[in-house]
Amino acid sequence: MPSPGRRDDRARPVTYQLLIRIDRPRRVRVGRLGTFVFPAGCYVYTGSAKRALEPRVNRHLSRTKRLHWHVDYLLATPGVAVESVRRSGTPECAANRAVGGTVPAPGFGASDCRAGCGSHLRFLGPWPTSGRETGTISHPARATR
Ligand SMILES: [Zn+2]
Numbered sequence: 001m002p003s004p005g006r007r008d009d010r011a012r013p014v015t016y017q018l019l020i021r022i023d024r025p026r027r028v029r030v031g032r033l034g035t036f037v038f039p040a041g042c043y044v045y046t047g048s049a050k051r052a053l054e055p056r057v058n059r060h061l062s063r064t065k066r067l068h069w070h071v072d073y074l075l076a077t078p079g080v081a082v083e084s085v086r087r088s089g090t091p092e093c094a095a096n097r098a099v100g101g102t103v104p105a106p107g108f109g110a111s112d113c114r115a116g117c118g119s120h121l122r123f124l125g126p127w128p129t130s131g132r133e134t135g136t137i138s139h140p141a142r143a144t145r
Helices: 053-061 070-075 092-099
Strands: 015-022 026-030 034-038 041-048 080-088 121-125
Touching (some): 041 053, 053 070, 070 080, 070 121
Antiparallel strands (some): 015 041, 015 080, 026 034
């Protein structure tokens, strides 16, 4: 179900951002993209679905699925968890660029990107331990399963 308090969206949400936490450095084979070591910490993955946004988000939150998208490989890794989901009407690439951070795996999630983002997965650094806000996702709504 959509989280409460987001009824005021002017535009219909087309973009979703997953706030991902990795517990310790993890070596992950991301399909044909290659194998990367992801440092422990906080990541934001930005994707979009012009239709059926919620089914896409729910798919990402599901543990049992075929590995198709790059992010599927990451989320299937032990110790990797989606902490929250943010939806917005901001175009995918603009939302991705607003995240900032660094690129842990060049090309990740960017197969369809024509804006030159380089990666739709951004690494923001260590997971905050003191309640410090994290990037653009300030109030994580607990992901429902
Ligand atoms: Zn892009």
